[in-house]
Amino acid sequence: MTDRTAVELRRAIAAGEISAGDVCAESLDRIERRAPLNAFITVDPERARARAAMIDADPEARQGLLAGVPIAVKDNICTKGLRTTAASRTLEAHVPLYDATVIERLEAAGAVIVGKTNCDEFAMGSSSEHSAFGPVRNPWDPSRIPGGSSGGSAVAVASRAVPIALGSETGGSVRQPAALCGIVGLKPTYGRVSRFGLIAFASSLDQVGTFGATVRDVALCMTVIAGRDPRDATSSSVPLGDYVAATEQPVRGLRVGVPRTLMVDGVDDGVRRAFDESLEVLRSEGAEISDIDLPRSRYATSTYAIIVTAEASSNLSRYDGVRYGTRATGADTLADMYARTRGLFGDEVKRRIMLGTYVLSAGYYDAYYVTAQKVRGAIRQDYERAFEAVDVIATPTSPTTAFRLGEKLEDPVQMYLADFFTVSANLAGIPAISVPCGFADGLPVGLQLTAAPWGEEMLCRAAAAYERLTPWSGMIPPMPRA
Numbered sequence: 386m387t388d389r390t391a392v393e394l395r396r397a398i399a400a401g402e403i404s405a406g407d408v409c410a411e412s413l414d415r416i417e418r419r420a421p422l423n424a425f426i427t428v429d430p431e432r433a434r435a436r437a438a439m440i441d442a443d444p445e446a447r448q449g450l451l452a453g454v455p456i457a458v459k460d461n462i463c464t465k466g467l468r469t470t471a472a473s474r475t476l477e478a479h480v481p482l483y484d485a486t487v488i489e490r491l492e493a494a495g496a497v498i499v500g501k502t503n504c505d506e507f508a509m510g511s512s513s514e515h516s517a518f519g520p521v522r523n524p525w526d527p528s529r530i531p532g533g534s535s536g537g538s539a540v541a542v543a544s545r546a547v548p549i550a551l552g553s554e555t556g557g558s559v560r561q562p563a564a565l566c567g568i569v570g571l572k573p574t575y576g577r578v579s580r581f582g583l584i585a586f587a588s589s590l591d592q593v594g595t596f597g598a599t600v601r602d603v604a605l606c607m608t609v610i611a612g613r614d615p616r617d618a619t620s621s622s623v624p625l626g627d628y629v630a631a632t633e634q635p636v637r638g639l640r641v642g643v644p645r646t647l648m649v650d651g652v653d654d655g656v657r658r659a660f661d662e663s664l665e666v667l668r669s670e671g672a673e674i675s676d677i678d679l680p681r682s683r684y685a686t687s688t689y690a691i692i693v694t695a696e697a698s699s700n701l702s703r704y705d706g707v708r709y710g711t712r713a714t715g716a717d718t719l720a721d722m723y724a725r726t727r728g729l730f731g732d733e734v735k736r737r738i739m740l741g742t743y744v745l746s747a748g749y750y751d752a753y754y755v756t757a758q759k760v761r762g763a764i765r766q767d768y769e770r771a772f773e774a775v776d777v778i779a780t781p782t783s784p785t786t787a788f789r790l791g792e793k794l795e796d797p798v799q800m801y802l803a804d805f806f807t808v809s810a811n812l813a814g815i816p817a818i819s820v821p822c823g824f825a826d827g828l829p830v831g832l833q834l835t836a837a838p839w840g841e842e843m844l845c846r847a848a849a850a851y852e853r854l855t856p857w858s859g860m861i862p863p864m865p866r867a
Contacts, residue, residue, distance in 0.1 A: 386411050388861065391454045391548040391602040398440070398453035405453030405497060409437035412455035412499050415546040422522045424540040426460045427468045428500035436497045449495025450609055456491060457541040457550040460501040461508050462593065463582040464488055467498075471584045472516040473506045474729045475710040485582020486617065487551060487593050487610045494609045499547060502537030506731045508553055508586045509697065510534045511561060511803040512793070515733040520790055523566060524862035525828055529787040532562030532803075535596070539566040542596045545861055549606050550596045555587050556689050557782075557807025559594030560819035564782035564831020567821045567860060569848070571595050571603045574838050575814035576621035578607075579614035587696035588619075590689075590811045598859050600820060600849040604628035607841060626842035636850035637671030641834075642775035644679045651805065652784045655825025660781045663822040663832045666854050667779075677771045677778065681763045682809045686801060688764070689808040691744050691757035698741025701734070736797065765813040772837040777847050780806045782819040782831030806833055816841050820848040821857035829857075 386394065386408050397403045413430050433455070440446045440453045447453065458464060461471040463481040465488075470476045484492075491498065505515040513521035513536025521536040523529040524544040531540045535552030539562035542550050552559040554572040563570025572594045580591055593610065597603040608629060613622040643664065648657065668674050706712035706726030713725030730738070744753040771778060784805055793800045810817040815838050822832035832851065836843045852858045 387415055387455070387545050387548065389548070390599050390859070391451065391597065392605055394454050394548060395450065395452055399447050405437040405440040406434065408453055409433050409455055409497050409499065412547055415544070416500065419544045419546055422524055422527065422540050422544060423519050424502055424521055424537040424544070424546070425457070425500045426470055426472065426503050426518050426537070429467055432467065433497055433499045440495055440497065446495055449493070450605060451491060452495030454496050454549060455499045455547045456496045457500055457502050457538055457547045458488065458498055459504050459535050459538050459550070459552045461504060461553055461584040462487065462551060463584070464498065464501065467501065469501060469584070471507045472504045472518055473731070473734070474517045475704050477517070477711060479710070483582065486579035486614045488582065490610050502535070502541055502550060504537050505534035506734050507584065507701065508534040508555055508558055509733050509737055511557070511800050513537065513562070514790060514794060515731055517731060522790070523787050525567065526787065529789050529828070530565070532565035532783070532787065534558040535594070536562045538596050539563055539568060539570070542568050542598060543862060548598055549602055552594050552596055553583055554592045554594045554811060555590045555693060556811050557804040559596065560782050560807050560817060560831070560833060561804060563596055563819045564833070565787040565829060567829030567857070567862070569597050569600050569603050569818065569820050569858060571607065571818045571841070571844065572810060572816060573607065573611065573841055574816045576619050577611050577816070577839070577841065579617040579620045581614055581616040585700040587693045588700065589696060590693060600845055600852050600858070601629065601632045604632050604845045623839050628841055628845045631842040631845040632849035634846040634850065636667055636847065639667070639672040639777065639847055639850070640775040641667055641672050641674050642677035642771055642778045643674060644677055644682065644778065644780065646678060647682055647780065647806070651802065652781060653786065653825060656781050656784060656786065656830050659823035659825055659830040660832060663851065664779065667851060670850070670854060675775065677775060679767045679771060679809070681760060681767050684760050685764055685809040685812055686805055688757045688760045689804070689812060690740070690801060691753050692761065692812070694737045694741035695745050695754050696741070697737045698745060701738055761812045764809055768813045768815060776836065776843055778835040780833050782806060782833040786825050786828035786830060810835050814838065816844055818844045818848045820852055821860070822855070823857060
């Protein structure tokens with residue numbers, strides 16, 4: 386049953402053709418059988434079964450938009466009574482007293498949350514190797530990374546343990562793992578989805594995003610979780626679109642811009658071929674393809690590195706053993722307690738805190754942080770000009786396919802470059818989606834489409850139209866199946 390899409394499952398449960406309890410049981414079974422992929426940190430079978438039973442017992446509850454659909458949630462999104470660790474020893478025993486807004490909205494729509502997924506610690510990483518609970522593995526090749534930081538959620542969907550999962554985005558952490566695992570991943574406009582209950586990494590960049598096997602599933606989930614939230618001052622009251630209806634619109638007349646100057650170096654040949662073929666598919670169906678220029682986007686990775694580490698340094702200062710998180714034992718002095726407690730952070734988190742503290746320090750603040758914010762504004766202006774001429778902008782999602790576990794751990798700069806095509810959308814606060822567009826050397830490749838602010842409808846239209854013309858979405862890795 387979990388090979389079905391979320392839309393199909395919801396319809397079958399609402400019609401009484403299958404039960405939410407049976408779907409939940411199959412999902413839990415698949416999670417257990419896929420355990421070597423290390424996609425989950427915490428699974429709560431009793432809670433999930435009780436929730437499914439409640440859906441089955443209430444005819445009204447079975448009419449919810451996600452009634453009975455099993456969903457996985459990245460472990461940096463708060464779930465009341467269910468452990469939320471951010472994949473860190475600092476929060477290893479943390480059990481929130483409240484639900485994030487997105488969790489409240491999912492459960493109000495009838496969703497069944499089956500567990501919390503593994504990720505890079507505090508969402509800091511591009512490979513899901515920086516977790517205190519071990520690395521996540523790619524279902525297409527378990528010797529390779531699934532992308533990050535939301536790798537566990539991507540793997541949960543790609544391996545069909547669940548049809549939908551939530552992740553979080555700071556610089557591509559939904560789109561990049563979606564591409565490397567062969568599924569759909571959507572990052573909404575900043576402010577489109579509430580961040581209340583999302584453990585902070587970089588507050589001006591963070592956004593909850595959605596994974597699904599198909600664009601329609603992602604659109605359905607967005608319909609549920611998007612919208613103004615009075616508990617999040619940065620959430621927007623801009624009216625929502627009809628994302629599901631947008632998936633039925635044709636591609637003809639769509640104006641697609643391609644910033645080819647960004648793809649001169651660093652893109653694998655196989656990724657480039659798959660991307661070029663995807664453009665020809667769109668062109669053959671009536672889309673208008675034109676070259677555009679995003680001159681400042683070549684500086685996006687450096688700009689992002691400065692801003693994201695600065696905000697991480699500020700946000701993670703709270704984990705000092707006094708106010709938040711685990712307090713280390715065995716300390717003789719206050720300074721020793723601070724040092725031992727913050728020593729619980731992993732190497733990547735420590736690296737980013739140190740870099741962020743440096744760029745915010747006296748004498749360097751203007752040279753680095755202020756300059757980076759100016760470049761960020763210029764990048765957004767480039768997008769604004771581009772969207773005067775095109776509806777969406779197309780690039781590869783990742784310059785390479787999934788690399789091997791451990792391959793880039795000793796070279797942080799190369800790891801950061803894995804997000805070259807994704808970070809600009811976060812800096813500009815605009816929506817973007819990754820949809821499967823083929824394979825290179827037997828590994829999935831993703832097509833990224835970016836739209837103007839509040840353009841999620843346009844993205845759903847374009848991505849779904851492309852999806853209908855190709856066989857890539859909905860493919861299941863060659864693993865033992867339930």
